[in-house]
Each structure stands twice: as C-alpha cells, then as structure tokens.
Amino acid sequence: MQNVFKALTLSYKHAPIAVREAVALNEIGCRNLLDKIREFTSAQEVLVLSTCNRTEVYYAAEKDYSQEIIKLIALEKGFIATREIAPYFQHLTNLQDAMRHLFQVALGLESQVVGDMQILNQVKNAYQWATEANLVGPFLHRLLHTIFFTNKRVVNKTGFKDGAASVSYATVELVEELTRGLDNPKVLMLGVGEIGANVCDNFQKSRVRNITIANRTHHKAFDLAQRCQARAIYWENVWEEMATAEVVISSVPGDYFFISKEAVAKLGDLRPRFFVDLSMPRSIDSALEQLAGTKVYNVDNIKNRATEALDNRLGAIPAVQEIISEAMVEFTAWTQEMGMSPALQQFKNRLEEIRQRELARYVKQLSHQEKELVETITRNILNKIVKMPALELKAACQRGESEALMEGLSALFNLEKEPQTV
Numbered sequence: 001m002q003n004v005f006k007a008l009t010l011s012y013k014h015a016p017i018a019v020r021e022a023v024a025l026n027e028i029g030c031r032n033l034l035d036k037i038r039e040f041t042s043a044q045e046v047l048v049l050s051t052c053n054r055t056e057v058y059y060a061a062e063k064d065y066s067q068e069i070i071k072l073i074a075l076e077k078g079f080i081a082t083r084e085i086a087p088y089f090q091h092l093t094n095l096q097d098a099m100r101h102l103f104q105v106a107l108g109l110e111s112q113v114v115g116d117m118q119i120l121n122q123v124k125n126a127y128q129w130a131t132e133a134n135l136v137g138p139f140l141h142r143l144l145h146t147i148f149f150t151n152k153r154v155v156n157k158t159g160f161k162d163g164a165a166s167v168s169y170a171t172v173e174l175v176e177e178l179t180r181g182l183d184n185p186k187v188l189m190l191g192v193g194e195i196g197a198n199v200c201d202n203f204q205k206s207r208v209r210n211i212t213i214a215n216r217t218h219h220k221a222f223d224l225a226q227r228c229q230a231r232a233i234y235w236e237n238v239w240e241e242m243a244t245a246e247v248v249i250s251s252v253p254g255d256y257f258f259i260s261k262e263a264v265a266k267l268g269d270l271r272p273r274f275f276v277d278l279s280m281p282r283s284i285d286s287a288l289e290q291l292a293g294t295k296v297y298n299v300d301n302i303k304n305r306a307t308e309a310l311d312n313r314l315g316a317i318p319a320v321q322e323i324i325s326e327a328m329v330e331f332t333a334w335t336q337e338m339g340m341s342p343a344l345q346q347f348k349n350r351l352e353e354i355r356q357r358e359l360a361r362y363v364k365q366l367s368h369q370e371k372e373l374v375e376t377i378t379r380n381i382l383n384k385i386v387k388m389p390a391l392e393l394k395a396a397c398q399r400g401e402s403e404a405l406m407e408g409l410s411a412l413f414n415l416e417k418e419p420q421t422v
Contacts (some may be wrong), residue, residue: 005139007098008066008089011054012112015088023073023085025050030126033057034133036072041065046135047144049105049126051119053112058102060139066091095335096328099143103324106147107154113166115313118205120151143331150327157323160316163309167299168198170306171276172206174297175247178274179208186210188241188272191251192224195278199249200228212245214238216256239263243270250276254283261287264294278302348386355382 010023025033030048037046043059050056057069067082070089074082092098101110106123108115127144130136136144155161163173179185185208189200192215203211211230215221218234225232233241242248242264250259264271264285271291277284277298288296355378363371 004062005058005060005095005098006064006066007056007058007092007101008069009054009056009092009101010085010089011056011110013110014090019085019088020053020055022079023050023055023077024052025055025073025076027125027129029076031129031133033072033076034130034135036076037065037069038133038135040072041068044135045130045137045140046133047102047126047130047140049123051122054105054110056105058098058140060137064091064093096332099328099331100324102143103147103150103328107151107320107324108160109317109320113169114310114317115160115165117161120148123147139335142334146327146331150323153323153327154320158316158319159312160320162312163305165306165310165313166198166202167278167302167306168195169202170302170309171199171249171278172202172208174276174302174305175208175249175274176206178295179246182246184210185246186212186244187247187249188238188245189213189230189249189251190238190257190283191215191279192220193251196249196251197224199251199278200224200230203230204228212241214241216252239267242272243267245272247274247276248272248284249278250283251278252283253279254281257283259284259288261285261290264288265291276302347389348382351382351385355379 010020012020025048030050033048034046037043037048037057037059041059041061042063043061043065045060047058048056049058055073057073059065059069066089067086070082070086074085092101104110106120108117108119111119123144127136127140130140163170175185175187187203187208187210189196189211192200192213196215200211200213203209209229211225211228213221213225213228213230213232214235214237215224215232216235218232221232224230248259250257259275271294273293273295275284275288275294275296277296280299282298284296284298286296286298288294359374359378363374366374
C-alpha cells in the first residue's frame with residue numbers, strides 16, 4: 001500500500017517561469033492528459049492539477065509511471081524532447097509523502113502567497129475533470145473530500161486564510177472595501193506590468209468586475225482585458241475614462257505619467273473618489289486628498305495590509321500542520337480498513353460455507369417454521385462471530401498493527417491473499 005499512490009510535481013520552487021509556461025495546461029489540456037494517462041498506463045485513479053505556479057499529476061498504480069507521464073505532458077504540449085523539462089519534476093513515490101503534498105497544495109501551504117484561497121477551487125476543478133473521465137475511485141474520492149473538510153477546519157479554527165497576503169490581492173480587497181456601498185463601481189487600471197496584471201487577475205475572483213484597462217502599448221492592455229473579461233481603451237482616452245471611474249489604480253512609474261492635483265481638479269465633480277498608487281516612483285499626487293471627497297492610497301499602505309496578513313498566516317502554520325496530521329491519521333486508518341475488507345469478506349464467506357453445509361445436513365428433518373428459525377439463529381451467530389475480528393482489525397489499523405493480525409486470520413482460515421489496493 002505504501003507505494004501505490006504517487007505524485008509527480010513541477011512548481012515554482014524548482015522550475016523557472018519559462019519551464020512552468022512550457023508545461024502549463026488549460027482545462028482542455030488537463031482533460032486530454034487524463035485520457036492519455038488512462039490509455040497508455042495502468043494508473044487507476046488520476047488527478048491532473050495545473051496552475052500558473054505548478055503542474056502536477058497524482059495517480060494510483062503499482063508501477064512508477066513518472067517518465068511515461070512526463071512524455072505524455074510533452075506530447076500534449078506539442079514538443080517531443082523531454083530532457084529539458086524532466087529534471088524539474090519531483091517524484092513522490094511514498095503514499096504518505098504524496099498524500100501530505102496534496103493536502104499542503106490544496107490548503108495553500110505550498111503557494112507563492114501562503115494561504116492562497118484560489119488553489120482549493122483549482123483542486124476542485126481538477127477533481128471534477130478526473131471524475132468526468134472516470135478516473136476517480138474510492139481512494140481519491142475519500143482523500144479529496146477529507147481535504148475539503150480539513151480546509152473548513154483550518155478556516156474555522158485558525159487565522160490561516162484571513163486577510164490578503166499579496167500586494168495585488170490586498171489591492172483588490174481594499175477596492176472592495178472602498179466601493180462596498182456602490183452599485184457596479186468602475187475601476188480604471190493604468191499599466192499592465194507584472195503588478196498591474198496580477199491585480200487584474202485577482203479582480204476575476206472579486207465582486208468588482210467593471211474593470212477598464214489602459215496601457216501605452218495598447219495590444220498588451222487588449223490581451224490582458226481578453227484574459228480577465230475586462231475592457232481595454234487607448235492611452236489617449238485615459239483622462240476621458242478617468243472622469244467616469246470611481247477608482248483609479250496606477251502601476252505606471254511617475255516619471256512616465258503623473259496624475260496631478262491640478263489635472264484632477266479640472267475634471268470637476270466627475271473626478272474619481274479613490275486613487276490607489278502602486279507605482280515607483282509614485283504617479284499619483286498625494287495632494288489630491290486636498291480635494292473634497294478624494295482619498296489616495298500608496299503602495300506602502302497596501303504592503304502594510306499584506307504584510308500583516310502574511311505574518312498572521314505564517315504564525316498559523318503550526319496549527320494548520322497539526323490539523324493536516326490529524327486528518328492524515330484518520331484517512332490512513334480508513335485506507336488500512338479498506339485493505340482489510342476483501343480478507344474479511346473471504347472470512348465471512350468461509351464461515352457461510354460451513355453454516356450452509358451444516359444446515360444442509362439437518363434441515364430436512366425440520367418443519368418450515370423450524371427451518372426459518374434455525375436460519376435466523378445461525379445467521380445472527382455468524383454475523384456476531386465476524387463482528388469481533390472486524391472490530392479488532394479496526395482497532396489494530398488505528399494502532400498500525402493490522403498486518404500481523406491479518407496474517408494470523410489468513411493462516412487460521414486458509415484465506416487467499418489478494419493484492420491490496422488504495
């Protein structure tokens with residue numbers, strides 16, 4: 001059992017962004033890879049998870065199919081040679097290691113932004129695709145639902161998911177707070193560098209969805225808007241659009257573009273109420289706050305929010321690890337009990353054979369009513385006899401001593417040994 005569930009993982013911890021981009025899979029790619037793994041390997045239960053920071057395959061099989069799966073990923077992505085990407089994959093071939101890794105990924109312990117809340121939804125999507133491909137059996141089904149329940153425990157019992165721990169997500173969180181009383185607030189995003197793009201990506205997870213994007217290079221704004229379901233405008237229309245926005249976010253360096261108090265004052269009563277400056281050097285005049293009803297927030301304000309949230313999350317990690325360990329102990333006991341089920345059924349079948357054989361010797365001499373009574377009594381006796389070793393095996397599983405007890409039971413009743421599966 002210890003070598004049946006495995007994980008193949010490539011993430012930001014060991015692979016540069018160029019390699020992660022080369023193997024990243026969208027929904028269609030993940031579904032195609034599931035089909036390929038089913039066709040070309042003997043893996044029975046498979047989960048494919050691919051995000052901007054990781055591409056991972058979890059599978060149940062006696063054999064290590066790492067090299068085959070890497071080749072299938074390369075095939076799906078349209079390149080043949082695998083030697084460029086193979087060194088970046090980590091192989092987890094022990095049940096406990098693979099299982100703990102999936103727990104930690106799903107709960108956000110392995111994310112670039114610790115405690116990332118989006119990753120669990122991505123795991124749920126991967127679970128759905130695997131289910132629809134008929135590649136989820138009892139083991140993966142139970143494991144993933146245990147993880148989902150464990151996440152609820154983490155949310156309810158720790159501060160691990162509280163607050164926004166990245167600058168981009170903290171920006172979105174701030175905008176949500178500022179516009180809470182507004183109906184469909186309009187946000188104007190200036191600049192689509194790394195931080196600007198990340199902010200726009202995070203707005204996809206927000207209730208604030210009326211986003212307009214402007215950039216000096218228009219095609220970059222257009223491409224990002226397409227990806228984020230936003231609207232792109234030409235840079236020469238920035239001031240016109242600013243007059244209709246409630247929030248303006250700028251990630252454009254101040255030595256290229258500057259929003260001055262005088263320029264905003266010319267917008268009159270149509271000027272935005274909130275300005276968020278994520279640029280360095282700053283591109284939004286702090287003197288804007290001298291205008292009635294106008295507030296300015298800078299990158300330091302945002303970073304303070306993110307740092308405080310991150311500190312709280314890091315402090316909660318020991319408690320999260322303890323909750324994961326408790327869940328893994330319970331799940332491991334379940335897997336061991338499942339491994340015992342075939343042998344227990346054999347034991348019950350063997351006793352049933354004896355019962356039927358002995359009944360056949362005597363029931364001919366009994367009336368119909370007596371036959372039914374003997375049938376009921378002997379069946380109840382058999383069930384009680386089976387129940388005792390079943391309870392002992394369950395207790396032995398919890399103590400980690402089930403193998404020895406199972407061997408004794410098999411020897412006593414000459415049970416056939418069947419290969420254990422997860």
